[in-house]
Amino acid sequence: MSRTILYARVSTAEQTLAHQRKQAEAAGFEIDEVVADEGVSGLTTALRERPQGRRLFDMLRRGDVLVVRWVDRLGRNYADVTETIRDLMRLGVIVRTVINGLTFDGATKDPMQQAVRDALIGFMAASAQAQAEATKEAQKAGIEHAKGRDDAYLGRKPSFTREQFDAVRDGLAQGQGVTVVASATGLSRQTVYRIRDKPAEAEAALARWA
Incomplete structure (x- = not known):
C-alpha cells in the first residue's frame, strides 16, 4: 500500500x-x-x-x-x-x-x-540554489553589520517573524495577491510589499535581530 x-x-x-x-x-x-x-x-x-x-x-x-x-x-x-x-x-x-x-x-x-x-x-x-546563495549573502551581511554594535545600530526590528517571511514568499510564489497574503499572515500590506520588493533587506534584518 x-x-x-x-x-x-x-x-x-x-x-x-x-x-x-x-x-x-x-x-x-x-x-x-x-x-x-x-x-x-x-x-x-x-x-x-x-x-x-x-x-x-x-x-x-x-x-x-x-x-x-x-x-x-x-x-x-x-x-x-x-x-x-x-x-x-x-x-x-x-x-x-x-x-x-x-x-x-x-x-x-x-x-x-x-x-x-x-x-x-x-x-x-537552479532557482533553489540561486535563492539559497542570495539568502546566505543577505544573512552574512546582516550578521557582519551587527558585529560590535548595540541595538541602536541594528536598525528597526522587523515587524515579521521568520515563519511569516517564509509564508509571504510562499504565497507570492503561488501567485496569491498581496492582500490575500497579508490577510493570511496577519501582516500589513505595506510589510508584504516590502518583503516582496526587497527580500534581501528583509532577510538581512531578520539575521541582524536573530
Whole structure:
C-alpha cells in the first residue's frame, strides 16, 4: 500500500515542522508520516548525508508519494537536487511540492513529457540554489553589520517573524495577491510589499535581530 510522506528540513530556529505540515495539509495532502531533519544546512549537506535523509531513502517504496514544501528541502545545490529527484524517480517514488503543486513522476514514457519534466527539474534546482546563495549573502551581511554594535545600530526590528517571511514568499510564489497574503499572515500590506520588493533587506534584518 502506497504512503504519502512529508519530508521537512528545519534549518532555522523560527522555521517549524508544524508549519510545514500545516502548509502541506492546507494544500490538500493527506500525510501518513513525517520525516524531518532539524538544524541541517541544505546548501552544504546532501539529502543522503542527513540523518533522517538516509532513513527516508530506506523507507520509501515504489508508488509512495514524497511531499516537500519546495525542492530546496531536498537540497540547494543544483547537482544535488537534480540527482536526488532522479534517484527518487528511479525508485518509483513520486515527488510533489506544496508550492505551485509540481509533480515529478518517473513513470511517464512519452519523450516530450520526459523532456518537459527534466527541463523543469533543472530550472527549479537552479532557482533553489540561486535563492539559497542570495539568502546566505543577505544573512552574512546582516550578521557582519551587527558585529560590535548595540541595538541602536541594528536598525528597526522587523515587524515579521521568520515563519511569516517564509509564508509571504510562499504565497507570492503561488501567485496569491498581496492582500490575500497579508490577510493570511496577519501582516500589513505595506510589510508584504516590502518583503516582496526587497527580500534581501528583509532577510538581512531578520539575521541582524536573530
